[in-house]
Amino acid sequence: MENYGFFKYLATENPYVSLAKTLNSIKTTAEIQKTLKRITKKNICYAHMGQLVIKDGVCYASFIQNPGSDGEDHDSTTSGVVLAVFELEKIQSDSFDPEIDIAFYPVGSKGDICAGYTAASIFKDNSMCLVGDLLYICFSFITDDNKSHIFQKTFNIKTNTWVNEALVKLRYKEKNYDFSDETINRIYRDSNVEPRAKGLIELVSAWSKYNGEYYATGLTIEAPNHGLIVKTRDFCTMDFVDVIPFNDMGTAEIASYIYKDKLYVACRQNYGIPYLYMGSLNLKTMTWNPYHKIADGNARPWFFEYKNELYLLNTTQELHRQYTNISRVRTWDTPYQFFNDYCPTEIVATIKGCGSYYATANYGDDIYFVSTHNTESFGKLCLHFYDEDEVNNKLLSLFE
Numbered sequence: 001m002e003n004y005g006f007f008k009y010l011a012t013e014n015p016y017v018s019l020a021k022t023l024n025s026i027k028t029t030a031e032i033q034k035t036l037k038r039i040t041k042k043n044i045c046y047a048h049m050g051q052l053v054i055k056d057g058v059c060y061a062s063f064i065q066n067p068g069s070d071g072e073d074h075d076s077t078t079s080g081v082v083l084a085v086f087e088l089e090k091i092q093s094d095s096f097d098p099e100i101d102i103a104f105y106p107v108g109s110k111g112d113i114c115a116g117y118t119a120a121s122i123f124k125d126n127s128m129c130l131v132g133d134l135l136y137i138c139f140s141f142i143t144d145d146n147k148s149h150i151f152q153k154t155f156n157i158k159t160n161t162w163v164n165e166a167l168v169k170l171r172y173k174e175k176n177y178d179f180s181d182e183t184i185n186r187i188y189r190d191s192n193v194e195p196r197a198k199g200l201i202e203l204v205s206a207w208s209k210y211n212g213e214y215y216a217t218g219l220t221i222e223a224p225n226h227g228l229i230v231k232t233r234d235f236c237t238m239d240f241v242d243v244i245p246f247n248d249m250g251t252a253e254i255a256s257y258i259y260k261d262k263l264y265v266a267c268r269q270n271y272g273i274p275y276l277y278m279g280s281l282n283l284k285t286m287t288w289n290p291y292h293k294i295a296d297g298n299a300r301p302w303f304f305e306y307k308n309e310l311y312l313l314n315t316t317q318e319l320h321r322q323y324t325n326i327s328r329v330r331t332w333d334t335p336y337q338f339f340n341d342y343c344p345t346e347i348v349a350t351i352k353g354c355g356s357y358y359a360t361a362n363y364g365d366d367i368y369f370v371s372t373h374n375t376e377s378f379g380k381l382c383l384h385f386y387d388e389d390e391v392n393n394k395l396l397s398l399f400e
Helices: 004-012 015-035 181-190 337-341 388-398
Strands: 046-055 058-066 080-087 103-109 124-131 134-142 148-156 161-167 169-172 175-178 208-210 213-220 228-232 237-243 254-259 262-267 275-282 292-295 302-306 309-315 323-329 345-352 356-363 366-372 376-380
Touching: 004 292, 004 345, 015 345, 015 376, 015 388, 046 124, 046 366, 046 376, 058 124, 058 366, 058 376, 080 134, 103 134, 103 148, 124 213, 169 181, 175 181, 181 213, 181 237, 208 254, 213 254, 254 302, 254 309, 262 309, 302 356, 309 356
Parallel strands: 046 356, 169 237
Antiparallel strands: 046 058, 058 080, 080 103, 124 134, 134 148, 148 161, 169 175, 208 213, 213 228, 228 237, 254 262, 262 275, 275 292, 302 309, 309 323, 323 345, 356 366, 366 376
C-alpha cells in the first residue's frame, strides 16, 4: 500500500478541480512574491537551512550563512550558524534594510568551542524551539574524536543574550548517552535495522509540543538510515521515542508535526528518488499507521497548520527547486478505520520562485516563513483557495 499516495493523487487531481488549483497557484505565488525580503547582509554569498520563531512582534531566524565560496562544506572556515533578530512590522515595510534592521548573534562555526568541545567541522543542521523567554537552538558538529554530536545553546529573548550551552544527552533504556552517531547506531542495532548512522545529525524538523514534552525527528547524512524520533522537556536531555521503520533509505531531512494525537512524518529521500515517504505514529497507542509515497524533488519538507487543518510543503523540482506544492493532509475522522489510518494528501496549490527549504511560523491568523531564496529570505504565506464550483461556473458562462 505504499503507492496509495500516487493513486490518490491521480484521483484527486482531476479535470474538474484543475482550473481552481491553477488559479490558487497563480494568486498565491503572486501574493507571496510581493512579501519576500532578503535577511542576510550584502557580503553573504550563501545561506540555507532556515528556522523561524515569532513572539511579541519579533522574529527569530537561525540559518547557515557564508561570505565565502564554499557554501556548507563541512571543512569551511567561513560558514557559520547565526541567529537573526528583527521586528515583524519593520521587515514588512518598504524601508526595511537588513544591514541596519537585523541584529545577528553568532551561534558558531568550525574551530569554535561549545560546552567544552571544539568543532572539527562546521556547525550545521539547526532547529529552534521557544519555551517562555528561552529560545533553544540545537545543532550538530563533529568533535575532535571524529564523532558527530548534538549540542544546544540557549538564547534569552528578553535580554538578547546567550545564557547556556550543553552537549545534549540521549536517554535510551533508562541510561544517558551522548546524542551522537555512535549512540544512534546502538539504537539501530537493538531495533534490528542497519546501523548506518554516520556523519552530522540532521535534527531540523519543527518541535511539536504534546503532553508537556517537545518532539522532533532526525537522522545522519553520510549514509542511508532510518531516522528516529526524540522528545525532551529541557533540551539538554532527550528521550528516544522510536525508529521510523519504513524509512530504510532516508538520507536527509525528516519533517514532523503532531496533529490530533498523531506524529506525522515526511521523510526526504536521496537525489534520484522521486518521492518522499509520509506516515504517522499514533502517540496514544505507539503504533504506526500505514505509510505511502508522495512525489517529491528532494528538498526539506515541512508541515504547518492553517485554519485547523494540516498542510505539507514540499519542493517538487530537483535541480532549480522552483516549484513547491502546498498539500492538505487528509487527517480523516470517520467511523471507518481505513480512512482514519490512511492519510493521503491533496495538492491545493503550487508556488513558483519563492525559494525552497521552507520553515514556517504561525503568528496570529497569519503564517510567515523563511526559505532558501536569494541567500535566505523571509515572507508571508498568503494562501488563496478558490471554490472549484464557482470557478467552473464562471468558465462555463464564457462559453454560453
